[in-house]
Amino acid sequence: MNSRSREPSKPVRPIYPGQPAPREPVTELEEIRHLLLRREQKQLRDVQAHLADKGQRAHDVSSVLPQAIKISSGRNGELTNALRPTIEGAIRDSIDRRPEVFIDALHPIIGSVVRRSIAESLRNLLQSFNQTLEHTFSWQGLKWRFEGWRTGRSFAEVVMLRSLVYRVEQLFMIHRETSLALLHVSADAGPGQDADMMAGMLSAIQDFARDSFQTGSDAALEEFRVGELQVWIAPGRHAYLAAVIRGNPPRELRTLLEETIESVHLTKASALAIFQGDAAGFESLRPELEACLRAQYDKSKSAGARKGKVPFVLAAVLGLIVAALIVGFRRQERWDNFITQLDEQPGITVTQARHGWIKKSRIAGLRDPLATDPEEIARKAKLNPAGIQFDWKDYQALDPSLVLQRFRAAYPPPATVDAALDQGVLKLTGSAAYDWIVPVREGAPKIAGIVSVADEQLKIAYPPQPVLQRFSARFGLPDGIHATIGAKKTLILEGEASHAWLAQVRVGAKEIPGIDEIDDREVIDLDSQTFKETKSVIESAFIYFLVDKDNFATEGFAALSRLPDQIRRCLDSAKRLGYAPVIEIQGHADAVGGGARNVDLSQRRAAAVQTFLVACGFDPHFFRVLGLGAPAVAGVAVPEQSDRRAEFKVVLNPGPTTP
Amino acid sequence: MIQKKVCLLGTSGVGKTSLVAQFVHSMFSEKYLTTVGVKIDKKNLRVGEEDVTLMIWDLAGDDDFQRLQTSYLRGTSGFLFVADGTRAVTLDLLIELKARVETSMGAAPFILALNKADLAAQWEIDEARIAGLATEGWHVIKTSAKEGEHVEEAFAELAHRMLN
Numbered sequence: 001m002n003s004r005s006r007e008p009s010k011p012v013r014p015i016y017p018g019q020p021a022p023r024e025p026v027t028e029l030e031e032i033r034h035l036l037l038r039r040e041q042k043q044l045r046d047v048q049a050h051l052a053d054k055g056q057r058a059h060d061v062s063s064v065l066p067q068a069i070k071i072s073s074g075r076n077g078e079l080t081n082a083l084r085p086t087i088e089g090a091i092r093d094s095i096d097r098r099p100e101v102f103i104d105a106l107h108p109i110i111g112s113v114v115r116r117s118i119a120e121s122l123r124n125l126l127q128s129f130n131q132t133l134e135h136t137f138s139w140q141g142l143k144w145r146f147e148g149w150r151t152g153r154s155f156a157e158v159v160m161l162r163s164l165v166y167r168v169e170q171l172f173m174i175h176r177e178t179s180l181a182l183l184h185v186s187a188d189a190g191p192g193q194d195a196d197m198m199a200g201m202l203s204a205i206q207d208f209a210r211d212s213f214q215t216g217s218d219a220a221l222e223e224f225r226v227g228e229l230q231v232w233i234a235p236g237r238h239a240y241l242a243a244v245i246r247g248n249p250p251r252e253l254r255t256l257l258e259e260t261i262e263s264v265h266l267t268k269a270s271a272l273a274i275f276q277g278d279a280a281g282f283e284s285l286r287p288e289l290e291a292c293l294r295a296q297y298d299k300s301k302s303a304g305a306r307k308g309k310v311p312f313v314l315a316a317v318l319g320l321i322v323a324a325l326i327v328g329f330r331r332q333e334r335w336d337n338f339i340t341q342l343d344e345q346p347g348i349t350v351t352q353a354r355h356g357w358i359k360k361s362r363i364a365g366l367r368d369p370l371a372t373d374p375e376e377i378a379r380k381a382k383l384n385p386a387g388i389q390f391d392w393k394d395y396q397a398l399d400p401s402l403v404l405q406r407f408r409a410a411y412p413p414p415a416t417v418d419a420a421l422d423q424g425v426l427k428l429t430g431s432a433a434y435d436w437i438v439p440v441r442e443g444a445p446k447i448a449g450i451v452s453v454a455d456e457q458l459k460i461a462y463p464p465q466p467v468l469q470r471f472s473a474r475f476g477l478p479d480g481i482h483a484t485i486g487a488k489k490t491l492i493l494e495g496e497a498s499h500a501w502l503a504q505v506r507v508g509a510k511e512i513p514g515i516d517e518i519d520d521r522e523v524i525d526l527d528s529q530t531f532k533e534t535k536s537v538i539e540s541a542f543i544y545f546l547v548d549k550d551n552f553a554t555e556g557f558a559a560l561s562r563l564p565d566q567i568r569r570c571l572d573s574a575k576r577l578g579y580a581p582v583i584e585i586q587g588h589a590d591a592v593g594g595g596a597r598n599v600d601l602s603q604r605r606a607a608a609v610q611t612f613l614v615a616c617g618f619d620p621h622f623f624r625v626l627g628l629g630a631p632a633v634a635g636v637a638v639p640e641q642s643d644r645r646a647e648f649k650v651v652l653n654p655g656p657t658t659p
Numbered sequence: 660m661i662q663k664k665v666c667l668l669g670t671s672g673v674g675k676t677s678l679v680a681q682f683v684h685s686m687f688s689e690k691y692l693t694t695v696g697v698k699i700d701k702k703n704l705r706v707g708e709e710d711v712t713l714m715i716w717d718l719a720g721d722d723d724f725q726r727l728q729t730s731y732l733r734g735t736s737g738f739l740f741v742a743d744g745t746r747a748v749t750l751d752l753l754i755e756l757k758a759r760v761e762t763s764m765g766a767a768p769f770i771l772a773l774n775k776a777d778l779a780a781q782w783e784i785d786e787a788r789i790a791g792l793a794t795e796g797w798h799v800i801k802t803s804a805k806e807g808e809h810v811e812e813a814f815a816e817l818a819h820r821m822l823n
Binding site for chain 2: 175180194196205207208210276277278
């Protein structure tokens with residue numbers, strides 16, 4: 001089309017008859033030829049010029065190339081095979097030189113390709129998982145499990161083999177002339193049998209078959225079967241494919257194998273023809289061969305038949321049994337835990353435990369009343385206490401914690417006391433009031449589990465009130481006495497008290513715990529006071545007598561009659577003070593009269609006083625009668641009434657001179 | 660990795676199979692020899708800088724009982740001929756066999772192993788005959804399958820000849 005459009009620009013000179021033209025042929029023949037073939041010659045020249053012009057030719061090819069490729073691609077893929085090495089080389093070269101171009105170009109699609117690939121893998125995985133699940137509880141599945149156990153294969157492998165329609169397991173490409181393996185691909189990863197030797201033997205067997213049955217060199221063994229395996233051979237001129245197939249492959253597989261070996265011959269024809277033992281050049285065919293490793297599984301076989309009711313019911317029953325076993329196991333586990341916990345409790349000894357699956361469970365044993373409530377333990381172990389019948393017999397446990405608990409119940413200790421039990425010895429530390437420890441010392445060893453009490457480390461306190469209570473309980477507290485506890489455990493007494501009480505207190509008060517000293521300076525001894533007072537009254541009394549007589553004068557008698565009460569009080573108080581006093585009655589006479597007469601008179605006067613006092617009820621031995629006569633006078637004796645008297649002296653004999 | 664097909668040839672009882680038994684990687688049992696007429700073994704060795712795998716086709720002995728299947732010889736790169744040094748007749752038969760093989764296959768590198776070198780007392784093939792063979796282009800190696808003598812050497816020599 002383009003050439004036509006160019007025509008007008010190329011001037012063609014017109015030639016007329018009889019008119020000589022430049023570069024005209026000189027011979028006639030030439031002229032005739034020129035006349036006859038002028039148009040064709042020109043066309044030929046044009047065509048030659050056209051062909052010589054490379055650019056023009058490229059132009060022409062480019063115009064028909066798309067259609068040519070379209071036509072060619074319909075013919076068995078020859079064009080594809082022819083172009084493949086070039087295109088592959090170009091792509092590889094391009095990737096080597098400028099990988100970023102390919103990365104940019106592939107980037108938009110690579111993500112979705114990867115996603116699809118992953119989705120496909122997951123789908124396959126899911127399918128295999130589904131199959132496995134379906135077979136797990138079915139009758140067929142059990143059979144296959146048994147088979148797996150018998151043959152040493154995994155269950156998955158047996159499932160796969162049994163639901164397999166066919167699978168191309170290995171593919172050998174073998175050089176026909178040398179019988180050497182050109183390439184070997186296998187569906188299973190890992191080392192298989194030695195491909196080289198297999199290839200050799202496969203060739204040998206083919207030769208053997210051919211020779212044995214004398215079928216001629218072109219005939220070939222096409223397939224043979226060994227148990228579950230069969231070997232299909234797809235022949236080619238220089239090489240052939242041997243496919244090891246498990247199961248029953250469809251005929252299409254043969255077509256695939258034949259197409260593959262043809263394609264191999266197209267791409268590697270010369271390499272195959274001159275093959276001398278180096279198979280490295282055929283490695284590039286691996287993807288093509290791997291494409292032949294096909295497999296097909298029978299979904300209906302693997303999924304359909306075994307969906308019956310029996311396996312389902314079996315699965316359900318099995319499921320129920322498993323669930324019941326799990327529940328039962330967990331219940332038993334809880335029960336065992338509970339019994340263990342119970343038995344570990346201080347104060348609880350389980351002698352009998354029966355786990356009732358339907359009836360009530362029963363536990364019997366010994367239980368200290370102080371021990372933890374078993375129902376509480378049951379609740380903590382997630383058991384219902386209502387479902388357990390407890391039969392406990394009371395006993396006193398000797399577990400230290402329970403012994404201490406018992407001790408605390410009997411003698412609630414103050415917060416300042418720490419109690420511990422060591423081999424039956426109750427050790428008390430800290431501090432406590434005396435009134436708490438006293439009963440503990442006595443009573444604690446009577447508690448089961450306590451042999452003795454060790455309180456040497458216990459600091460004992462003495463609060464005043466209980467000390468005073470103990471004091472008054474022991475000695476009584478007279479009305480006139482006020483008692484307090486001062487520093488250094490000193491009992492301070494104030495007021496007045498009898499001598500006897502005081503003496504008792506002085507002797508005994510320190511025996512009272514909490515009293516170390518006694519301060520009684522502020523206490524008046526009532527007996528001592530009475531004694532002093534009455535003694536003074538008695539000794540200051542004068543009993544006057546009539547002149548020269550032992551009869552009392554009036555005022556003398558009055559004085560005397562006042563004395564018995566005083567004497568009684570004096571004697572009583574002296575007695576209480578521990579004295580045994582004697583009252584001397586001293587009789588006196590005035591100076592008138594003679595000396596002997598006066599002595600007698602004074603004696604009689606003293607005796608008269610004694611007689612009076614004895615008459616008043618006093619024991620005579622309390623008195624000592626003395627006649628002291630008259631006072632010695634110088635000159636003429638004057639009758640003095642004051643001399644006609646009797647007087648007293650309280651003599652303490654024996655005993656201290658003064659109270 | 661270069662692979663080469665090698666055929667092991669010799670009449671019955673010269674000890675072909677025993678000769679290679681302990682030097683090759685074997686996968687098939689000897690009963691193939693009597694059934695299929697061939698047993699294929701494999702031997703890896705290094706010649707100079709090159710790793711070579713020899714696929715050794717141990718062919719059943721050619722005698723009255725079993726005819727050599729010549730189709731097994733196709734594509735071979737070399738021959739390891741074996742004769743029994745204590746029986747000169749095996750060498751005679753071998754020379755005939757070699758001629759027959761070369762007629763159908765064409766010439767190929769080869770080695771002659773004169774086996775049973777350990778039985779020197781019963782040796783029937785004299786040095787003069789061996790020298791004569793050498794002048795005709797035979798490479799002769801005395802081997803002992805029993806002692807394992809010179810077997811590796813025979814394989815190496817053959818591989819060397821095939822590669823050059």
